[in-house]
Amino acid sequence: xxxxxxxxxxxxxxxxxxxxxxxxxxxxxxxxxxxxxxxxxxxxxxxxxxxxxxxxxxxxxxxxxxxxxxxxxxxxxxxxxxxxxxxxxxxxxxxxxxxxxxxxxxxxxxxxxxxxxxx
Amino acid sequence: xxxxxxxxxxxxxxxxxxxxxxxxxxxxxxxxxxxxxxxxxxxxxxxxxxxxxxxxxxxxxxxxxxxxxxxxxxxxxxxxxxxxxxxxxxxxxxxxxxxxxxxxxxxxxxxxxxxxxxxxxxxxxxxxxxxxxxxxxxxxxxxxxxxxxxxxxxxxxxxxxxxxxxxxxxxxxxxxxxxxxxxxxxxxxxxxxxxxxxxxxxxxxxxxx
Numbered sequence: 164x165x166x167x168x169x170x171x172x173x174x175x176x177x178x179x180x181x182x183x184x185x186x187x188x189x190x191x192x193x194x195x196x197x198x199x200x201x202x203x204x205x206x207x208x209x210x211x212x213x214x215x216x217x218x219x220x221x222x223x224x225x226x227x228x229x230x231x232x233x234x235x236x237x238x239x240x241x242x243x244x245x246x247x248x249x250x251x252x253x254x255x256x257x258x259x260x261x262x263x264x265x266x267x268x269x270x271x272x273x274x275x276x277x278x279x280x281x282x
Numbered sequence: 283x284x285x286x287x288x289x290x291x292x293x294x295x296x297x298x299x300x301x302x303x304x305x306x307x308x309x310x311x312x313x314x315x316x317x318x319x320x321x322x323x324x325x326x327x328x329x330x331x332x333x334x335x336x337x338x339x340x341x342x343x344x345x346x347x348x349x350x351x352x353x354x355x356x357x358x359x360x361x362x363x364x365x366x367x368x369x370x371x372x373x374x375x376x377x378x379x380x381x382x383x384x385x386x387x388x389x390x391x392x393x394x395x396x397x398x399x400x401x402x403x404x405x406x407x408x409x410x411x412x413x414x415x416x417x418x419x420x421x422x423x424x425x426x427x428x429x430x431x432x433x434x435x436x437x438x439x440x441x442x443x444x445x446x447x448x449x450x451x452x453x454x455x456x457x458x459x460x461x462x463x464x465x466x467x468x469x470x471x472x473x474x475x476x477x478x479x480x481x482x483x484x485x486x487x488x489x490x491x
Contacts, residue, residue: 185370200356203486221482232471240313251320255327262331
């Protein structure tokens with residue numbers, strides 16, 4: 164259970180957990196979850212600022228989970244988990260941002276065609 | 283005789299450039315499972331993109347602000363987050379070779395997961411009761427598809443967890459079971475990561491807009 168053994172384990176192959184990283188990750192996640200809910204449920208700030216803050220908190224929390232719970236680092240599996248993770252993150256961003264971008268413009272262009280009664 | 287000696291010397295010699303890694307059995311299984319999780323992330327990415335595109339297609343039906351109950355979502359988020367750290371404690375007990383501790387924390391994690399799914403089903407039942415069914419609008423179709431896909435993943439995680447409890451009861455913490463528990467660990471934490479996206483982009487931003 165010495166630190167030397169843990170450091171050695173962490174350097175090779177399968178990720179190994181330590182109580183400290185789990186507790187740190189948990190505490191950070193509690194803060195990063197509670198603050199967005201508090202911001203939206205009590206509404207002390209205007210909607211735009213709140214939106215930016217909660218998206219920022221989500222991104223930070225995803226990174227915290229990745230490092231503290233999923234143990235992704237440059238050493239695990241010879242760096243391949245990290246490579247796969249970065250590749251997936253790029254694809255996820257392209258799929259989501261790209262879809263929203265394209266469909267938003269399509270919506271805008273299609274607007275005059277739709278004779279929406281509400282507008 | 284001489285010819286044989288020559289071929290012997292010409293035989294290619296290999297040098298291990300890297301230091302010898304003592305691979306546990308299943309090292310590649312963990313990486314393979316990780317790649318599966320990444321492909322699963324792409325499924326969720328497409329569902330998030332669909333929801334993003336359709337999230338304002340109310341078709342005159344209910345809007346997120348009218349139907350979402352944030353205290354319930356906060357409760358569910360807390361339950362899933364706590365289940366993440368209890369699974370972490372199960373992994374630590376496993377590394378310390380404590381079979382009883384591993385089983386205890388796994389049971390706690392499974393119960394929290396079951397509560398999560400139960401609350402989600404209750405929420406769905408309430409929504410359908412109020413007439414906010416998947417057929418009502420594009421927004422609701424996308425909402426139910428995304429959130430139910432996540433809930434289905436959690437359900438399968440619970441089934442896997444129960445199977446692991448039987449395995450541990452019968453065979454204890456042998457290397458294969460440790461490998462399976464590590465895969466389930468990644469699966470469980472991955473689902474919590476997806477939930478961060480769900481509560482932020484579906485619930486919080488939905489109520490905010």
